[in-house]
Amino acid sequence: MNRPAPVSSRLPEFTWDTLDAAAAVAAAHPDGLINLSIGTPVDPVPPVIRQALAAASDAPGYPLTAGTPALRDAIAAWVARACGTGVDGLGVLPTIGSKELVAWLPTLLGLGPGDVVVVPSVCYPTYEDGARLAGATTVRTDSLTALGPDPRVRLVWVNSPGNPTGRVLPVNHLRKVVDWARERGAVVASDECYLPLGWSAEARPVSVLAPEVCGGSYDGVLAVHSLSKRSNLAGYRAGFVAGDPALVAELLKVRKHAGMIVPAPVQAAMIAALADEGHADAQRERYRARRERLLAAFTGAGFTLEHSEAGLYLWLTRGEDCWRTVDWLARRGILVAAGALYGPGGAQHVRVALTASDAHVAAVPGRLAQP
């Protein structure tokens, strides 16, 4: 019997498994592991959100894939504030965190073999995984002019502020991407899950939905957002997509059939989270303080910082192969992500997450000073 090749054979080894050896070394440190390798929030879920979740826990019926009218309004109102855009004609749709949308977007948009998905040269691996799941081809580039005349580009991912680099793309760059894609009928998907986490007044993160980028029309553009980092909600799986109403309507149609529905209590929690900027401001200040301490510690130990103007990571190099740096840090009980996991352009960098407890962050300078 000829079984089809397993779908997993289209996907690379799970990124984090390649860090297992370094994790074992770091965990053996006498003072314990300091894990700066994953951007997983460690601070509590704000009470206002937990209360909303609890109050909505009696939810015997099926939730709406489109989201309740109250959630749709809350998303639109937040997008208007955070992205500086109008809500007229804006399509919105809640997602089960943003990773599932990133992974399935090429499939949901009907891409397949022969189609090209453009992703940033050094980036979050799920953009490529999504292309592979759809059977499409990935091209890694930050410059669309380098693509040549005629690859069948159907989807272009941008990610600003970027993971892992913390790079903020200026308005001009984003505008050129949108113009280029519109001329060719390609979709621009802008992953903006770190948009609220800008650290520099000179490099203010801007949404693809901002009028200076999209020209006041949402045609062909989708912004992907997440509450995981802004609101410490990674465990709830709460995200959304906003933009071209026709594209969003198509996503909704397919997702209704596929049962890709945000649970009702999580929808209620999202409304509370989106309506409250206080907890998001406090969380941003926590990350700002951790960032300053970690930045001083790493640069003091001879690391060089690149980009990192925004987002949840420091993108650092010692001018050597990233796995050497990973091992050097692991011997000091610190686990970081190897830049090579994000593309060949990251081969000499490591990514340090700001999502560690204050106690762990305070211990980093001492660890780095170890001989």
Ligand SMILES: Cc1ncc(COP(=O)(O)O)c(C=O)c1O
């Ligand atoms: C760039 C980027 N996009 C999307 C995600 C997915 O986040 P979530 O699924 O928690 O919304 C992450 C998570 O770290 C990320 O770094």
